[in-house]
Amino acid sequence: MRMILPAHSDGITLSLAELVHYQQQSVRWVPPAKSIWSHLSGQHVSRMKGRGMDFTEVRPYQQGDDIRTIDWRITARTGKPHTKLFTEEREYPVMLAIDLSAGMQFGTQLLYKSVQAAHMASLLCWLAIENRDRIGAVVIGGDSVRDCPPTGHHQGPLRIFNVMQQVQKQTQQQLAENPDALLREGKEVFSKAIGQLHQLCPKGSDIVIISDFYHLSPQVEKRLKQLAQHNRLRLVNIYDPLELGETAFRGRSWLSDFKQTVQVSFGQASTRDALSSHYRQHQDTLKQLATKVRAPIYSLSAGQELLDQLGGRRG
Numbered sequence: 001m002r003m004i005l006p007a008h009s010d011g012i013t014l015s016l017a018e019l020v021h022y023q024q025q026s027v028r029w030v031p032p033a034k035s036i037w038s039h040l041s042g043q044h045v046s047r048m049k050g051r052g053m054d055f056t057e058v059r060p061y062q063q064g065d066d067i068r069t070i071d072w073r074i075t076a077r078t079g080k081p082h083t084k085l086f087t088e089e090r091e092y093p094v095m096l097a098i099d100l101s102a103g104m105q106f107g108t109q110l111l112y113k114s115v116q117a118a119h120m121a122s123l124l125c126w127l128a129i130e131n132r133d134r135i136g137a138v139v140i141g142g143d144s145v146r147d148c149p150p151t152g153h154h155q156g157p158l159r160i161f162n163v164m165q166q167v168q169k170q171t172q173q174q175l176a177e178n179p180d181a182l183l184r185e186g187k188e189v190f191s192k193a194i195g196q197l198h199q200l201c202p203k204g205s206d207i208v209i210i211s212d213f214y215h216l217s218p219q220v221e222k223r224l225k226q227l228a229q230h231n232r233l234r235l236v237n238i239y240d241p242l243e244l245g246e247t248a249f250r251g252r253s254w255l256s257d258f259k260q261t262v263q264v265s266f267g268q269a270s271t272r273d274a275l276s277s278h279y280r281q282h283q284d285t286l287k288q289l290a291t292k293v294r295a296p297i298y299s300l301s302a303g304q305e306l307l308d309q310l311g312g313r314r315g
Contacts, residue, residue, distance in 0.1 A: 003110045006119065006305050011111040014168045019122040019161040025307060026126035031069055031084060036127065037234070039310040040298035058082045092204040093150035094128040095231075096121050096137040096160070097197050099211035099238075100167045101189060102175055102182040108242040108249075109303035114171075116302040117210045117238050118164050123306065124208060125157035133206075138197050139163045140211075142171040142182040145193040147200060190215035194223040203230040210236040213286055224293045233295040237286060241303040243279040245272030 008017035029036040058071050061081035074082040098121045104114035111119075121137065128135040129152075136150035137160045146163045150156070174182050190211070201207060207227060213235070227233055241247065250267040264271045290297040300309060 003303075004305065005110065006307075009111070009115065009119075011107065011115055013172075014115060014118050014161075014165045016161055016165065019118065019157075019164070022119065022122040023126045023157075026123055026130050029127055029310075030130045036123070036310060037296070037298065040236075040300065058084055092206065093134040093136055093202060094124065094206045094208070095150065095197060095201045096124060096135070097140065097193055097207070097209040097211070098137055098160075098164060099140045099190070099193075099209075100164060100171055101140050101186055101215070102142045102171060102179065103186055103214055104212060104238070105172060105175055106240060107302045108240055108247060110305065111302045113212055113238045113240055113302045114168060116300060116306065117236075118168070119306045120210055120236060120238075120300060121164070122157070122161065123310075125160055129154065129157060135160065136200060137163070138193050138200065139167045140189060140193045141167040142174045143185050143189060145189060145196055147196060149200065150202075150205075187215045187217050191217055191219045191223070194220050194227070198223055198227055201227065201231055205231045206234075207231050208234045208236060210238060212238050213289075214282070216285065216289065221289060221292065224289070224295075228293040228295055233293060235286070235290060235295055235297040237283075237297060237299045238302060239279070239299060241301060243275060243282075245274075245276035245279075246303075247272070 005011055006018060007021045008015055058074050059082065061070065061075075061083045065083045069084045071082045071084050098117055100114040100117065104112065104117060106113055107115070125135050125137075132152075134150035134152045135156040137148040139146045139148065139160070146167060148156075148160045148163055151159060171182075194209075197207065197209075209224075224233065247266055252263055252265045252267075254261055254263050266272065286297055300306070
């Protein structure tokens with residue numbers, strides 16, 4: 001299958017044009033359209049509710065209701081207009097944790113995992129603005145974390161995009177200069193980011209963490225549990241097809257897990273099976289975490305364009 005890069009993207013760096021591109025795509029998931037989360041592969045069922053993401057019930061249309069919240073399926077079935085009701089009418093911010101760290105600077109088929117994380121973050125930013133919510137973020141780099149406090153209107157997304165571009169460029173430069181040191185700092189930086197997220201989020205926030213989650217620790221789990229007590233938490237796992245053992249390459253290459261580097265032969269089925277087995281173990285760990293923090297976890301491949309995975313491709 002021929003791989004086609006998303007608009008304005010080279011799959012490795014980040015540009016403003018490729019992130020702004022998702023603004024026109026976000027309207028496809030604004031209520032009363034189907035939730036964006038219903039299109040993603042999820043491993044945990046959630047009962048979370050929130051305007052712009054999930055709705056609780058449907059009632060007959062009343063004068064003054066926003067026409068965008070009309071449930072057209074129920075309306076067509078009953079012959080009378082019905083409106084979707086959302087549990088949260090007050091404005092609570094959407095907060096993102098976007099992992100662009102050293103381990104996310106990897107991709108074998110279409111995009112770096114960091115680029116796919118940025119694309120998902122961009123789409124969620126624009127969706128929040130369409131829903132008249134404030135949007136904020138913590139952006140995780142190689143050795144630092146950047147904060148973007150919740151902001152409304154277009155200033156919110158644009159500020160986050162600017163920071164993501166800076167962090168992506170800086171992390172790649174640091175990787176080229178001192179990769180070992182950067183990879184060793186991963187767990188500490190990720191834990192710091194979740195801690196800053198806890199300080200930055202007002203209670204009742206919609207929190208989405210976008211990462212490959214290879215830097216989990218007991219401290220991270222503790223902080224996620226604290227976040228989940230007063231907020232709506234979602235986890236988005238970004239993976240590369242090679243982690244599943246999926247590759248057409250049959251030569252030899254070097255692989256690293258941040259602890260050791262080995263040369264492997266992809267021509268051997270045992271190599272591909274070992275990669276797949278390792279990833280399944282990682283998935284099991286994530287499922288256990290999702291259960292502990294009572295959050296749904298979704299999966300996105302860096303080997304396929306985002307809109308294709310969300311069922312949002314037209315034409």
